[in-house]
Amino acid sequence: MALEVQELATTEDREAPPVADGAGAPPRAMYGRVIGLAWPVIAQNLLETFVGVVDTILVARLGAAAIAGVGTALQVLFFLLSILSAVTVGASIMVAHAIGAGDPRGAARVAKQALVWGLLGALPVAGLGALGAGGIIGAFGVEADVAAVGTGYLRITMITLPGLLLVFVAGAILRGAGDTRTPMIVGIVDNIINAGLAWALIYGHLGLPALGAEGSAWAAATSRIVGATILVLVLMRGRGLLRLRGRADWRPRFAPVRRVLSLGVPAAIEQSLIATAFTVMTILIAALGTSDLAAQRISFNALSVGFLPGIGFGMATSVLVGQSLGAGRRGDARAAAHAAAVWVCLWMGTMAIAFFAFARPIMGLFTADPAVADLGGRSLRVLAFSLPLWGQIFVWAGGLRGAGNTRLPLLNNTAGMWLGVGLSFLLIRFTEPSLPTIWAVCLPGWAINALFMWRGFRCDDLSKLSGARGATAAPAH
Numbered sequence: 001m002a003l004e005v006q007e008l009a010t011t012e013d014r015e016a017p018p019v020a021d022g023a024g025a026p027p028r029a030m031y032g033r034v035i036g037l038a039w040p041v042i043a044q045n046l047l048e049t050f051v052g053v054v055d056t057i058l059v060a061r062l063g064a065a066a067i068a069g070v071g072t073a074l075q076v077l078f079f080l081l082s083i084l085s086a087v088t089v090g091a092s093i094m095v096a097h098a099i100g101a102g103d104p105r106g107a108a109r110v111a112k113q114a115l116v117w118g119l120l121g122a123l124p125v126a127g128l129g130a131l132g133a134g135g136i137i138g139a140f141g142v143e144a145d146v147a148a149v150g151t152g153y154l155r156i157t158m159i160t161l162p163g164l165l166l167v168f169v170a171g172a173i174l175r176g177a178g179d180t181r182t183p184m185i186v187g188i189v190d191n192i193i194n195a196g197l198a199w200a201l202i203y204g205h206l207g208l209p210a211l212g213a214e215g216s217a218w219a220a221a222t223s224r225i226v227g228a229t230i231l232v233l234v235l236m237r238g239r240g241l242l243r244l245r246g247r248a249d250w251r252p253r254f255a256p257v258r259r260v261l262s263l264g265v266p267a268a269i270e271q272s273l274i275a276t277a278f279t280v281m282t283i284l285i286a287a288l289g290t291s292d293l294a295a296q297r298i299s300f301n302a303l304s305v306g307f308l309p310g311i312g313f314g315m316a317t318s319v320l321v322g323q324s325l326g327a328g329r330r331g332d333a334r335a336a337a338h339a340a341a342v343w344v345c346l347w348m349g350t351m352a353i354a355f356f357a358f359a360r361p362i363m364g365l366f367t368a369d370p371a372v373a374d375l376g377g378r379s380l381r382v383l384a385f386s387l388p389l390w391g392q393i394f395v396w397a398g399g400l401r402g403a404g405n406t407r408l409p410l411l412n413n414t415a416g417m418w419l420g421v422g423l424s425f426l427l428i429r430f431t432e433p434s435l436p437t438i439w440a441v442c443l444p445g446w447a448i449n450a451l452f453m454w455r456g457f458r459c460d461d462l463s464k465l466s467g468a469r470g471a472t473a474a475p476a477h
Helices: 002-008 011-015 028-060 064-083 085-100 104-131 133-138 144-159 161-176 181-203 213-237 254-286 290-326 330-357 359-364 370-384 386-402 407-430 435-440 443-459
Strands: none
Touching: 028 064, 028 181, 028 213, 028 290, 028 330, 064 085, 064 104, 064 133, 064 144, 064 161, 064 213, 064 254, 064 290, 085 104, 085 161, 085 254, 085 290, 085 386, 104 133, 104 144, 104 161, 104 213, 104 254, 133 144, 144 161, 144 213, 161 181, 161 213, 161 290, 181 213, 254 290, 254 407, 254 435, 290 330, 290 359, 290 370, 290 386, 290 435, 330 359, 330 370, 330 386, 359 370, 370 386, 370 435, 386 407, 386 443, 407 435, 407 443
């Protein structure tokens, strides 16, 4: 087993000595390791976002009601996925730690149980969501034409939710094992399928029926099912040290997944509360009118490209911190986080400048409605200031999660988001604010969040996973 672990190490790993605890600047090799893990994640998410952008452009041509309805349904989807993310986050952390500790059997055990429990959790949520789609969308208080589009889109999405969840779980497992390229390649395939089918099904090309906004939902669902199938097959055949062959450990057992859930549940609560905050923000903004809701949806869709470096470096930090701690190298864990923080500052600072300078032309790519484009452009300029802040939040939160500390990100992120929601509610309740003003009052909370997250990682002793290897041991029979 030791030889297998040694063979998996990269040339940079062999050349770079371990970093001592409390060391200063990270060695040059660490910057290479971070970018090596981060760029496939960034590229994959960029491709997925690009397809989302294409879908938004296609749907936007159906009118403001269509884009607002799809946006409302996607808000619900994000919330549901956040509830189910406990298995995804916990499994990624535990797989990374097991691989770092030279325990591929333990990593495979965690991966199998994560896939099984993820699927079992998704099935009832999918059924209830499909049956209650109309009531869920109606709770947002949107106009009738918006509700009709949102209900149809959400129902289709819920039916295929298990496939989407498997994509996330399988991708997280591979990334935890240090393989970020396979999810990227599968993401390329998914995006090509999604883009082509969306174009054909929305407008009825290639002999297919014209389904309008629902065509976008069916295209996305089809691509997710294909992606889930490919990723599961890759895991079954084996990737690096991670191999899910054999019949053992596929039967659902709570003991092997208990540690996964102890790490993942706080992250799931965090994501649920953040998604709830965005949902409440959507409801507040919907009260301003369909144009404001459409501008909010388009501006956030465009801004999502700017978040990609932060997400990528956050995931890379989590993996490297987890693997370093699994190998007993706390100095490397800290060095990885600091290297990622430098990278994300450069990337997201550049993105912020670009979005601020070209906000109005960017909005013009999505809509021909001058009122929506102008409102969204002004909102995008305000939101551009949040990119460097969120970059730091992603990296330091990723480092804390990789170290097994999922509670501090829960407290910091939810407090920062809900502070903005509370201030926005007061603005709407007592004044007549514009959409840019609503987002402006959220910036101080996000800045405080970034500061506290950095401070939290700096003060953490990185010892919470000290007993994690035992958690991956085979259950007693």
